Amino acid sequence: MNSPATTSATKGQTGVPQRQASFPAWARWGSLVWLAFWIPVYWRAWGAANFVHLCDTAVTLTCIGLWTNNALLISSQAVSALVVDMMWALDAIWAAAFGKHIFGGTEYLFDPSHPLWIRMVSLYHVAIVVVLLWALYRAGYDRRGWALQSWIVAAAFVISRFTPPAQNINFAFRLPAVDRPLGPPPLHVAASVLCMIFVVYWPTHWALRKLFPAPSGATT
Secondary structure, eight states: OOOTTOSOEEEOTTSOEEEOOOOOHHHHHHHHHHHHHHHHHHHHHHOGGGGGSHHHHHHHHHHHHHHHTOHHHHHHHHHHHHHHHHHHHHHHHHHHHHSOOSSOSOGGGGOTTSOHHHHHHTTHHHHHHHHHHHHHHHHOOOTTHHHHHHHHHHHHHHHHTTSOGGGOGGGSSSOTTTOSOSSSHHHHHHHHHHHIIIIIIHHHHHHHHHHSOEETTSOO
């Protein structure tokens, strides 16, 4: 499928159609405006440690990817965020409809101690899915995205262990639903990282390879 907004499309040595990342000015500047609004708002509402969340990391890196026309960053965050944020949306919808959470992680949306408008900002979890799919349509999917995100998720889980345990950021201390760790911290972190890489990220990577061509000049 050819995007009319893409600056160019070529074929690599494998014969797979390739695209060059070139995002319009409104998207690039819009990503900066969003970061300028979102970072201070979220920092004040939830604290600096909140940005270690993989969902928040995805927002930051996606915006940087849009600003710099970096298909690799966009691709890595597509691997990271598409499934996870759709699960977030499903959990929120299920909790609103039936009063119970499927996966957890959206409890704060229903906490009246936080201003409603702050909670509504979290709807970026839905918007980022649309943004990432649009960006992949324009720029293509860089096949190195899975490898890069594998390193990012490993770093995120290690850093999460230095945040307050009560926040359980990225579930680095306790599993959702059962609210307990898998075992000693090294085992819990290693198992969590491997689960994300191979259970969540690899199928996403496989699907994106099938759905989107590679960017021009990227490894196919």
